[in-house]
Amino acid sequence: MEEIYKELQRLGFSQYECKAYIGLLKHHPITGYEISKRTGVPRSMIYEVVGKLVEKGAVYIVPSEPVTYSPLPARELIARQRRQFEQSFDYLEKELAAMESEREVDVIKRIDGDELVIAEMKELIGNAKAELWLSIWEPQVPFIQTQIDGCCDEGIDVFTVLFGKAETRVGNTYHHDYMSPEVAEERMGGRLTIAARDVEEVLIGNFALGKSAWAVKTRDPALVLVAMEYIRHDIMFAEVTKELGPEKVEALWRTRPDLYHVVTGKRFK
Amino acid sequence: MEEIYKELQRLGFSQYECKAYIGLLKHHPITGYEISKRTGVPRSMIYEVVGKLVEKGAVYIVPSEPVTYSPLPARELIARQRRQFEQSFDYLEKELAAMESEREVDVIKRIDGDELVIAEMKELIGNAKAELWLSIWEPQVPFIQTQIDGCCDEGIDVFTVLFGKAETRVGNTYHHDYMSPEVAEERMGGRLTIAARDVEEVLIGNFALGKSAWAVKTRDPALVLVAMEYIRHDIMFAEVTKELGPEKVEALWRTRPDLYHVVTGKRFK
């Protein structure tokens, strides 16, 4: 119920307007007095509130004695709002795009918050034209799966290093099993996540457990290249591991504890 | 420009947020101080304002010294908002429809304001399933033309009495030329406009020049029938006029000035 109020308020209705409208949906036509009784909106406010709803076209006046009110059917209200917002979107898309200046290539943008980071990843993946390099962790996969499948369908080359279950497949998938995920996480100070597309743009993020995710995004050619090569080396190493067997690789690491263990503590703030 | 602000504000941005975002679109990346300078948003507010934009994902932080900001490209901002609102709409459509009670047949709903009356007409026309009877005036035609064309394409019978140019065609169109539009307008106290569909629902409206339009809408079978028959008689009379010639009909009227002239003054309040 609260959820419904929240969504309606995003469309420009006040709390009282929501209550009055939903009250009317449930029973109509009724007087202002009765809307107030049923919904808990104060009697002294109800005529102002329904007045606004009438102006917006969400409620009809039924000319009876005394005057009663009837709601616009829910489907039609939503359909109207949808049309109006679509118009706004079309208009704004055109107008805003027109006044936009060129983007700088060498800026590095920071993004904070799980949802926003995911949104940026989806966008970057959706913008891929020829190739896509990913280094991702199982828990994030469901959020971006559909975008990636879209890429695969368009014939875009997708190469993924995945920290997670062997069954999960995301494009050409290589499982990062020459080093345990725990060690990788410790080394990086979190779950390092990378998405690079078309040697043009890269997002480097960190999903630390319990903390809010963050990421940086850039078109700086040097950074894009480093991130891409990093993933490619990971993939080549996975291939080597497959060839030699994990034991030999493991042994190789053990002779170099300085490389195997965390060196500088947390690498990210 | 004002228009753009208004539309953006409907999407949940404050005046200052609009200014800051648009300022950033025009030039980026820049510091908060410079956004303030360019947009007129007070320096003392700018960090709170861009902070909100960053939270909403509409602006990136560019980690430089000093910190600068960069906007999410307009297309992507709009695309995101579109997705979010679509979700809201889908959710609300389902939830609200679920709690809606049956509509009463015999209520008469009143609608005030040009835009709302037009919106209701469009909806009624769009809901037609088998037949549609219209009595409309030229100036309203462009607003509802597309809906009517939709009906014609679906094979719905559309009968229209039109007060307006002979060239304008709206379904099966009959031009109301046995009485001058001026006289008709005087008789009715405005431009009486009717739309009836499927012997089920009718809208009776009045577009008076210079004043705000109003209408009533009902499913009361008696009213629907009266309105429909009224239009049908008009059409039959137009046919008679075509047969006899306008002169004879004119002469017929002249012998009955009580019918020809306004009887009760303004018929509508």
Next chain:
DNA sequence: TTATAGTAAGTATAATACTAACTACTAAAG
């Protein structure tokens, strides 16, 4: 006299919008 229908006046709160005055740093001009 009780329930219905509606109005008037006033308060509380939060979000937004606006102003003034302050610190701190840098770079150029006198």
Next chain:
DNA sequence: CTTTAGTAGTTAGTATTATACTTACTATAA
């Protein structure tokens, strides 16, 4: 070598508006 102007940002306080909430009042009809 200080003064001035510009950049960058903070703190505090006010005005305005929209929304939310009370209390108290007038009618009227069963």
